[in-house]
Amino acid sequence: RGAPRWPSGTPLPVALTGWPRFFQSYAVEVDVKDASNATCLYAEWMMRFLIKYETNSSDYKNTTLHLSSSVTHNGSVCGNDTQAALLAVQFGEGHSWSINFTKTNETYQGDFITFTYNTNDTAVFPDAKRKGPITIVVKDIMHPVQLNNVFVCHNTDFVEAENVTQIFWNVTVQAFVQNGTISKKESRCHADTPTSAPTVPPTVANVTTASTTTLSPAPTTAPKPVENPDTGNYSLKSGNKTCFLATVGLQLNVSRDKPLLININPKTTSADGTCGNTTATLKLNDGNSTLISFTFVVKNASASVQKFYLKEVNVTLLNRLNVISNADNNNFSKWDAYLGSSYMCRKEQTLEINEDFQVHTFNLWIQPFLVKANKFSTAQECSLDDDSILIPIVVGAALAGLIAIIVVAYIIGRRKSYAGYQTL
Structure with missing residues (x-):
């Protein structure tokens, strides 16, 4: 040799x-x-x-x-x-x-x-x-x-x-x-075509791009908005037991020279990660261009009443030159719930990774600790989903409107009552 x-x-x-x-x-x-x-x-x-x-x-x-x-x-x-x-x-x-x-x-x-x-x-x-x-x-x-x-x-x-x-x-x-x-x-490899070259971009699911095959000028119409992503179900196991459950629709917003929205396709996305007593991480790989990881930690692990929260989100993205961009934010304090319960938020939420990266979540339901019988525990809902606050607002608005009508009617009635009398 x-x-x-x-x-x-x-x-x-x-x-x-x-x-x-x-x-x-x-x-x-x-x-x-x-x-x-x-x-x-x-x-x-x-x-x-x-x-x-x-x-x-x-x-x-x-x-x-x-x-x-x-x-x-x-x-x-x-x-x-x-x-x-x-x-x-x-x-x-x-x-x-x-x-x-x-x-x-x-x-x-x-x-x-x-x-x-x-x-x-x-x-x-x-x-x-x-x-x-x-x-x-x-x-x-x-x-x-x-x-x-x-x-x-x-x-x-x-x-x-x-x-x-x-x-x-x-x-x-x-x-x-x-x-x-x-x-x-x-x-x-399966991902390549017979004519692919190093500069060919990876396929990105659900990304709206302009056509390059049209010979005549394209009409000046507004770009079609990207629809909300499909909701995926993900889980991790420790041995034979499920230790992490997540249901979520994910959309990546890249704000560079030209804004780009990428919907994560759950059909092609695999889940990996780690489960622990005080730290748990879910890694999602869409198989094409994006890696997103979510890290949860237990707050005040020694306290009698404990809560968990989202602490860190990491995004790895391949651009059109197969070059890798990595963004990380480890200073979150979101999605908190009591240990042993789950966290739910049906409405859209935005996670600011940095000035160029945002992760949007839809129909979120997640439990990173103490999963039992492969099912979500009782959920703590986010404030965005709490419609109970609308009730006093609606009632108050209705009362205010009713009072305004009564006052206007009273003023009109008084004016009419003086109309038939003359000063002696």
Whole structure:
């Protein structure tokens, strides 16, 4: 096995502009050589990691770990019929990522992904409670690829496990390269089309866009408003028991150069997250372009009467260049209810993430703690749904109107009563 090397010497930098909280990202290219200096494993891809970690104050924060301009590739191996191929990279302050590929008679595929992040990197993990390397191992989502084919996926894939979301895009990889030559035959991921390119935007459900196929000028009519999103039902389990229930319609409002409304389609959205005694997180992935997470905490955990509330919302969005924008607000104090009950709000609510991102909720019913028998407990309704306040308002308005009518009638009656008399 020959030592792996970088063909171009360094990773390829890609500047990201035009969205909030952008970081510089790097396309990694690795060309592993065998003993005869022929290519045996080739890969080029982009990736980023969203990580939730605990701080010294027992709060949880979200952070983004991205590849730096300095990446090494120690430990990568070619593999053969009996040994798995290994693609391994190291970057930043003690972070590393690797994937191994196994081979059958006619196909190869990714087996396991191993990711290690180091919370001693204070620039990425300020005030981390747990110090040192943390390793997670997850099953790869790559489907079997025909031998002597190169796997290509320009669209974005997500892998979530243990408070870590791994995000990959613009992937090109071939394991067990034959005769040292990268194949011209491509096996595309399901999200790609045969003609897709890195600049093709991901499909966004229920987004109204202007047509680009009309030859004549489009009529100057008002844009059709985006309808309210469909309501989805989501749940999390701890073992065999349901520990988190949520029913909600979600709409993302992005206010940049051109406002954009994105309805989250519950039919294509999957739920993941964590349940705990004092903290619970629901992560929703619409499978195309959006990740939204909601974190709830218990207020005054030591008090005899406890309440929970929404503390943090994180939004990750892919724009038209498959570039990732991340917005987070961990200073909420909303949707509070007594522990053991649920929270309900049928009317539309708006969560301000930052100046560019808003999340609108519809038909919300949520219970992040103490779910029993897979059912919502008694709900505490929001003030927007409380119609009881309208009763005194209506009664008061009616009384005021009646008094006004009586006063006017009295004044008119007095004027008429004086009309038939003359001064003597």
